[in-house]
Amino acid sequence: MSADPATQEPVFTPARRAHLEQLAPRYPTRQALLLPALWIAQRAHGWVTPAAIEEIAAELGVTTAHVQGVVSFYTMYHTHPVGRHFIQVCTTSPCHMCGATKVVEALLEHTGCIDLGAPSPDGRFTVIEVECLGACGFVTPMLIDDDFIESVTPDGVPELLARYP
């Protein structure tokens, strides 16, 4: 998927640069734009590419090494291409106690993913387990791309996945 032409394009098109610069007056430093810039890059390409890291470093006047250090710290930034739809399921204790592992099994089965973290053979899905999503009363909660979904049951998985072609 790294051959995807979209990832070859620069992050900072005039529109995306304008988006970033709109945030600049909020902060006394350029470096404070780093997390927002990484989000812009990830939304543009689906993941934070090495080229995007260089671009952001130049844009904000920080070193590439600093950007790399930050990217690796925050778990929501992808440093590799992921499936078209990225599924993050909570399996921390409160969810685990109420059956989250069954939901994970159903997700693997119905997406065809061989394993957690590995994109499905058709490139449509990647499923990972994550820690507490802050919705522990709505077991099992998950994120599919930017959609926060509550109270998923194993039986509900096929219908849910059908919404993500």
Add this chain to the structure above:
Amino acid sequence: MGWPHPIHPGETPLLSTHFGEVEARTHAGWVARGGYEGLRQALTMTPEEIVAVVKASGLRGRGGAGFPTGMKWSFMPKEDGQPHYLCCNADESEPGTFKDREILRWTPHALIEGCAIGCLGIRADSCIIFVRGEYTEPGRILEAALAEAYAAGSIGADAMGSGKRVDVFVHWGAGAYICGEETALMNAIEGKRGNPRIKPPFPAVSGLFGMPTTINNVETLAAVPPIITRGAAWYAGLSLSSPKSTGTKLISVCGHVRRPGTYEITMGLPMQELIFDLAGGMREGRTLKAVIPGGSSVPILTAEEAATCITDYEGIAAAGSLLGSGGMIVMDDTTDMVFQIMRLAKFYAHESCAQCTNCREGTAWTTRILERILRGEGQASDLDLLLDLADNMTGRTICVLSDSCATPVVSGIKKFRSEFDAYISGARAPVLQEA
């Protein structure tokens, strides 16, 4: 109200009154419900007056530590010619805690108003609301509300026509529980790795961008507008127990209850009532085994301890635990305590920022020993080893994440030792396989 359930007669809806009402999310809907009156009044007050009211209300931080909010605000310097910052902590990631999300989702303007009043109280020009990256829906609702609040002139260059400037905006996190720690949160905003900083200096002296800063939880700030409009005495009078625990508290109840959700109680409600009446009690045929009352970092209570426990700061402390964030994890008799404690340790091992050796090594090692016990490979000496490790992880690191990992292990071994012994002796079949 006990979102997603109707209001229970045992509740005291204050912050949760409008949960579930879609119109309350809009600026007009909020104003129609009496919103922005607190800010209007605060705009006519001096910072000292605002801080005095909050102090007198007895409001304490709802993010976990329970520090008196008015006192925290009073630590901020007066006119010192430097920018001041207010950070609102919307990183809500402590297992069991899911109450701030309902404020963000249902009454975002209550929070915006609270943030604006907080700015006036501590002489800050701007409040940065740090929202965890996973809260896509709550964060978007908040951003939409902020746009409306600016458009209506409630905040911005000339807040409510007062001539005073108050800016409030969102800074998105990107996954990392540790960013809920206040100094890590400031690093995240500054565009750095979210490593906690060594204190002192304390944030009120040198915080965000090296400037005087106050950090408050979402629920703390959302409680401020009604305190301004209805007065400190009214808020302080909301208590069924100790004068040190005032007002209402959102308790998010999860785990093995029939009606998991966020309930708003007057401080001092018996825990028994909360679990069995409000949250509906145990499922058919089940009995209560244990309660983690304040988010996963606080000591585990047995059913017996919970039976007589009063839900407020002092009551839960007297029972041997902490009110913490108000994230309550309820466990019935089907719960494998060893497994769940391992799973919590794994959470902390995953979330350690790895700066401190005792935390980095201790959380990982604790998890490995607990996994070994669950594989049926534990040794009689393992429990002492775990307690020794826990001792080395407590009070010795830059932040308390390390202590938080040790807490459920220590209280778990103390109170549910026979379950650990059963795995170690082979009386209980292993539940984990060789990795």
